[in-house]
Amino acid sequence: MxxxxxxxxxxxxxxxxxxxxxxxxxxxxxxxxxxxxxxxxxxxxxxxxxxxxxxxxxxxxxxxxxxxxxxxNPDPDPVPPNPDPNPNPKPDPDPKPDPEKPVIPNGMVIDTRNPVEFILSVCDESFNPPLTVLGTIDNGNNKIVVPLHYTVAGESARLNAYVKTVKLDPSLSQEGEANVFLKFVWNEQDVGSSGYIYANVIVDDSAGNNDGAFKVKCGLADRNYYGIPLAIFDYPVTTLDYSQFTIKVTSYVISDDGGQIWLPVVSPKTGSVWLNNNLNADYITVGNPYFDPHKQAETTKDIHAYGGLYQWGRRADGHQLITYPDEATGVAVNGTTEDKADNPTGSLFIKSEGDWRVKPDQGLWKGLDAKNRVCPKKFRLADDNEWKAEYDGRGALGWTWLPPSFLKLSATGIRRGTTALVYGSGHEAHYWTSTIFNTNLANTLFFNYYEDDSYTHQYRKADGNPVRCRMDNKFL
Structure with missing residues (x-):
């Protein structure tokens, strides 16, 4: 809005x-x-x-x-003012800002995407082991940073500082903490013709527990994947117009009954619901030392958000598993074979110049009833048009996050079907869509650190690429 x-x-x-x-x-x-x-x-x-x-x-x-x-009714005999006893006064050591001075300079526009941050706070005994995650906002590891894309009609401009403060409802606190304020802040800074500014959400509980943290009450929004608002911040996007950043609380989690748990995230652009992480990412894998289903990629090079690299249309049979010793290196967990198979019985990666199957099948990953479904219930792979509805192909050379930023897509790299080697980790990614290009090729959403665009591109079905699932429209 x-x-x-x-x-x-x-x-x-x-x-x-x-x-x-x-x-x-x-x-x-x-x-x-x-x-x-x-x-x-x-x-x-x-x-x-x-x-x-x-x-x-x-x-x-x-x-x-x-x-x-x-x-x-002027005074007919006004008294002249006393001469200034100090003709050269020193400036006020703490001058007040000009209330009429616009924060956003003329010619600058911040995207009006109404970003949303979800905080998961859930206590659910039905999981094995029981799932207990207390959502926390603080000024350290759980600090919220909001990237805001901007353009300037010119080479540069001076952006003034901005602060918006809201008081949190103590009934939303796990500890019943009162007098907690959240501040949405960006500093005064010079900006170029386009890029990102970063707004920090700062916790001020100096009149509360004074530990710089707010723990969200468990189970506030049970079974509500849209969540409930915790804080809403208005922020300027032009000299006159404002947008909103919203922090929401949710207790709704998604499980594939196979040891993976996700948090839903809602697109501020289309209202569609997506998984917050890639399939097989460390953050959503129960038992992984980095398991934290609320967490998304901290940067595009966050190896714990990379996840598996799937051959198009194939089940999650182990062929997709990759470990990442560092942000630029991917190592396969299982071996390879050159024997094509329509129904592989093992976890070997099938090397091929085109499809990994003997007989191509376009319905393997299409829709909720996909033959080789890899997404959890109610979710499926998005098609070309659904991906395009979320991103706009905007230039983002040297990105922090290419749109759609709410998904926090990570640069996993690609596993080549011809060699079974992983390359490009840390600077590019190719997210599978459900759309087939031809017998041997399927479409991906492609982005690269060294290019200034994002677009759909075709890759071999035998290539290994990441998967991010979208909720089917019938459940929205």
Whole structure:
């Protein structure tokens, strides 16, 4: 949602008598419509249109000096002011910011994507082992950082600092902590023609537990994958318009009944629901030392978010398992074979110039009833159009996160079907779609650190690529 906050403020500053006379739906701030003497005509800023109008006797101190009307009853013998005893005063050591100074400079636009951050806080005994995750926001490892993409009509600009503070409801605290404030902050900075600024969410509980952390109450939004709002921050995106960043709490988790647990994330652009991590990522694998289903990739090179590299249309039979000693190196867990098979009985990666199967089949990963379904219940692979609806191909050379940033896609690399070797980890990724290109090729969403675009591209079905699942529309 984008709205014009300054227009709202201007409307609220209109003298009440005018609103009562004309109704809120009229241009009440332009002209008093009751024909009578004593009319003071005001502009959109609540200032006199005619600075010499003797009927304008209200308080117009908020108006610019050149349009403040004269006092209709001036003192006939004004007392001259005392001379300034200090003609060269020192500046105020703590000057107050100019309230009329816009945060966003002219020509700068921040994307109005209404980003959302989900906090998982769940206590569920039905899992084995029982799942207990207390969602935490703090100023350390669980700090929330919001990347905001911008463009500038020119080579550079100066962005002013911004702070928005909200008070948290103590009933949402696991500890019943009161007097906790969250601040959405970015610093004053120089910006180029395009790029990202980073807003930090800072916990201020100096009047509470004073530990810089807020623990979210367990089970607040049970079975509600859209979550409930914890905090909503307005932030400027142009000189006049505002957008919103929302932090939501959810207790809804998704399980594949095979040792993987995900958190749903909702697209701020389309409202669609996706898994928050790739299949087989360390963060969603029960028993993994890095298991934390709330967590997403901290950077595009986060190896614990990489996950498995699947041959298109193949079951999760172990062929997809990869370990990553570092961000640029992927090592297969299992071996390889050159024998094609329609129904592989082992976990060997099948090397091929095209398809890993003897007989191609376009329905292996298509829809909820896919023959070789790898996504959890209610989820499936997205097709080309569903991926395109989430990203816009925007330039992002040297990205932190290429859109769609809410998915926190990681640069897993690709496992070549011809050699079974993994390459490109840390600087590129090719996410499988359900869309077939031809007998041997299927489409992926491709992005690369060294290119300034994201787009669909075709790869061999025998290649190994990451999988991210989307909820089917029938459940939205």
């Amino acid at each position: 984008s709205f014009n906050k300054f227009k709202l403020i201007n409307l609220l500053t209109i003298p009440m008598v005018i609103l009562l006379a004309t109704g809120c739906g009229s241009n009440a701030y332009v002209k008093e419509v009751i024909p009578s003497d004593g009319i003071c005509e005001l502009d959109a800023n609540g200032c006199p249109i005619d600075p010499n109008d003797p009927d304008c006797t209200g308080d117009y101190s908020h108006c610019k000096p050149d349009i403040v009307p004269p006092n209709p």
